[in-house]
Amino acid sequence: MDDADLLILNTCSIRDKAEHRLYSELGKLREWKALARGRAVGVAGCVAQQQGDALLRRFPQLDFVYGTHNLRRVPEMAAAAFRGVRDSQTEESRSQERFDLPSRHPSLEGDPAGRAFVTVMEGCDMFCSFCIVPSTRGREISRAGAEIVAESRNLVASGIRELTLLGQTVNAYGRHDRRRADARAEREAGAALALAPEDSRESFAGLLARIAKIPGLARLRYISPHPIFFDEDLIRAHAELEVLCPHIHLPLQSGSSRTLERMRRRHTAGEYRQLVERLRESRPDLAITTDLIVGFPGETDADFAETLALVREVSFTDSFIFKYSPRPGTAARSLDGEVSDAVAQARLEELQDLQRSLTLQAHRARVGEVAEILVEGPSRRGGAQLSGRDPFHRIVNFSTEAESPPAPGSLIRVEIVDATPHSLIGVWSGAVDDDRPPRIVKMGASIADERRAVISS
Numbered sequence: 001m002d003d004a005d006l007l008i009l010n011t012c013s014i015r016d017k018a019e020h021r022l023y024s025e026l027g028k029l030r031e032w033k034a035l036a037r038g039r040a041v042g043v044a045g046c047v048a049q050q051q052g053d054a055l056l057r058r059f060p061q062l063d064f065v066y067g068t069h070n071l072r073r074v075p076e077m078a079a080a081a082f083r084g085v086r087d088s089q090t091e092e093s094r095s096q097e098r099f100d101l102p103s104r105h106p107s108l109e110g111d112p113a114g115r116a117f118v119t120v121m122e123g124c125d126m127f128c129s130f131c132i133v134p135s136t137r138g139r140e141i142s143r144a145g146a147e148i149v150a151e152s153r154n155l156v157a158s159g160i161r162e163l164t165l166l167g168q169t170v171n172a173y174g175r176h177d178r179r180r181a182d183a184r185a186e187r188e189a190g191a192a193l194a195l196a197p198e199d200s201r202e203s204f205a206g207l208l209a210r211i212a213k214i215p216g217l218a219r220l221r222y223i224s225p226h227p228i229f230f231d232e233d234l235i236r237a238h239a240e241l242e243v244l245c246p247h248i249h250l251p252l253q254s255g256s257s258r259t260l261e262r263m264r265r266r267h268t269a270g271e272y273r274q275l276v277e278r279l280r281e282s283r284p285d286l287a288i289t290t291d292l293i294v295g296f297p298g299e300t301d302a303d304f305a306e307t308l309a310l311v312r313e314v315s316f317t318d319s320f321i322f323k324y325s326p327r328p329g330t331a332a333r334s335l336d337g338e339v340s341d342a343v344a345q346a347r348l349e350e351l352q353d354l355q356r357s358l359t360l361q362a363h364r365a366r367v368g369e370v371a372e373i374l375v376e377g378p379s380r381r382g383g384a385q386l387s388g389r390d391p392f393h394r395i396v397n398f399s400t401e402a403e404s405p406p407a408p409g410s411l412i413r414v415e416i417v418d419a420t421p422h423s424l425i426g427v428w429s430g431a432v433d434d435d436r437p438p439r440i441v442k443m444g445a446s447i448a449d450e451r452r453a454v455i456s457s
């Protein structure tokens, strides 16, 4: 911060806690800005989209605000801010141009740990009753398949080993384009089928299959799918695509069909259970993680007991558990049956305890295995340990006696010797499990320099 001229706070508004954090950070930045001339502050993301000009009015130290569709405007807004011009841009865009972002610049791609995210769609048309995303991220729009595949190819060519396809409801990818193409075909008695660009009719499973063929790609993931958009092709993809990781983050939110209906999730607990069964038939070792909300309006002890039962039955490897947080403009705000904070807190703790024991059980079952790890860097546990993730998305902290530790982004095999509720503990023998030249990280070289070196070699 001491060296920066420009600070941008990227915001989340999924819960009010994150929103309040923004206000407290902006308060602190008033002092930072006053310490030197020529400093500027911007706010991005969902709170920016929601509040726009109101943020500029409330915080005089703030120079610019841009919403979820306006990332492309940052260079001009930042330049204007340094000339003393304050601005807010929150218009929604339906154009494909919004996917053509400066983040596609090679120096900003991925990270040195060999992983990158690729946006395939944005926005959401599902309007779950608790969720603010449809109003902050706008309507669902899919990116052109050819662009997604080209970006994925470039990333892999620059040394990326693991790609994660991103979208609010990622497996709804292309559904509106297919519907439009079908309607056109019906109108024109089949002629338009031949006229429609091939990838405007592509399913999410088709997109996965195309990306899975990119030579050099070791791992493919996607996040977050919605349970109602799994078709047979996508379920089968988990059996057929070798690079598709055996892990799905599959939001459940509640194990009670009554609560799911009030949440407008458009599926029942039984349908979720059946989906898990079909996915596990396709890929028996599949690790499933989830999101859960406790204390949703009207949630009774019996509803909560159903959540506990389903969590036990599915045996999630991990879950993100939240207390319900009322958000402006959402349908759940007008629901009756408010759950007291004390009850919600007790449910949160009970569910967290259950999840901790399930995670530990799943981790202990893996002691003695040899796991393939994509190395990320030094472990958060400190000491000389390194850390990485296995294909099931579990963190593996490992030690090694080898003289040269593996560089971030290397694929190695680690023997799992112990387990905690948070991670697996392993030992690395020194062998690199990689058919490509080992990554040599030059000290002092930027990521871009490193990538260029990899490409030119």
Ligand code: SF4
Residues within 6 Å of the ligand: 124, 125, 126, 127, 128, 131, 132, 133, 134, 168, 169, 226
């Ligand atoms: S599908 Fe996900 S992003 Fe969309 S409204 Fe529901 S919870 Fe929000």
